[in-house]
Amino acid sequence: MGTRKRIVVLGSTGSIGRQTLDVVCQHSDKLEVVALAAHGSVDALLAQARAFGVRHVALGDPAAAASPSFEALERTVFDGPPTGDVVMPEAPGGGGTEPSVGLGPEAVAALAALPEADIVVNALVGAAGMRASYDTLRAGKVLALANKESLVVAGDLIMPLARQLDAAAGRQHALMPIDSEHGAIYQCLLGEDAREVARLWVTASGGPFRGRTADELRGIAPEQALAHPTWNMGAKITIDSSTLMNKGLEVIEAHHLFTMDYGRIEVVVQPQSAIHSMVEFADGSVKAHLGTTDMRIPIQFALSYPERWDAPVEPLDFRTLGTLEFAAPDIDTFRCLALARYAGECGGTLPCAMNAANEVAVAAFLAGRGSYLGIAGTVEAVMEAHEREGVQEVTSLEQLEAVDAWARRFAENHLM
Secondary structure, X not given: OOXXXXXXXXXXXXXXXXXXXXXXXXXXXXXXXXXXXXXXXXXXXXXXXXXXXXXXXXXXXXXXXXXXXXXXXXXHHHHOOOOOOOOOOOOOOOOOOOOEEEEXXXXXXHHHHOOOOOXXXXXXXXXXXXXXXXXXXXXXXXXEEOOOHHHHHHHHHHHHHHHXXXXXXXXXXXXXXXXXXXXXXXHHHOOXXXXXXXXXXXXXXXXXXXXXXXXXXXXXXXXXXXOOOOOOOOHHHHHHHHHOHHHHHHHHHHHHHOOOOHHXXXXXXXXXXXXXXXXXXXXXXXXXXXXXXXXXXXXXXXXXXXXXXXXXXXXXXXXXXXXXOOEOOXXXXXXXXXXXHHHHHHOOOHHHHHHHHHHHHHHHHHOOOOOOOHHHHHHHHHHHHHHHHOOOOOOOHHHHHHHHHHHHHHHHOOOO
């Protein structure tokens, strides 16, 4: 057996984190987990720590220490899992730094700099993942990125770090996008000259409310918005998908990841979610990335690159796929897409304020404190207020954290 890639999974108990660990199980001869982090799901993290025999764990919520399972988590990390609990054929644990159990956001971010780690999978939800992404690249690790806010909010800080690492290594993979759209574009661009790209086409399923009018969306309940037609994702991302905010965030990400002008990034609705994104070239040729609607495929590519391993899921059968539909997004009804694109085009700290407002508005909607259509209204109110105060050039994580905190307070007071 050759040397396995050693990975840290931040957000290991969420949807992307769990699917990452499934990929590890399928390719345990090539991957091993050295650290895991979650927000507050102690029981789930304990089960993962036992299954993978990790030496380092962290919980973003300090209150998690009060959980009845926290002591068992500490024993698992410091003394090793109980006999028979480790499912990996060879549990990692030899060498490296002393075992650790951390609490708080700083402890989660600190896992990114572990000397024994090669790749950090950042599957944290929200702006909390921003510092972890920054610290990963500062430590010279490969960042497998599923956290959208890292680039939406701090792309001006994070992408220069990734480019520096790529220049030093003489290759381009310090930052590997995990989400299906950017993973698709990344693969379509392999071997191509970026100067010959005419447009990037970011595909969208259209969500559960495709074709509905604004009047028909009044009174929408959270359970309706959580019923995504093709993807199985976490609650926040699923709501973002239904409002098309997810596509707006992905447009900003694509701008940073691929150094592409906003005028050359388009969104197209592809309801079957079979085409994950496309690249159009100057000569009119178009490369499309097609595949099964399963996040384990882009996750595995980010971990296996530059190799390709056996498929983690059943491949797409084109004989049973049927038709492929395309449509323009309805930006009048689903205003979040236009708001996000505007924030990206303005740049500076406006995407930070926009993103924070959206997180607050989505959380309020899920908790029954805000309306579905009010998500866009709250985001717009915060963006307008931030523009009145003055959008700033991005200079530091601390500055972005301050803008994020201000935007959250403002949004809480302007829920619609």
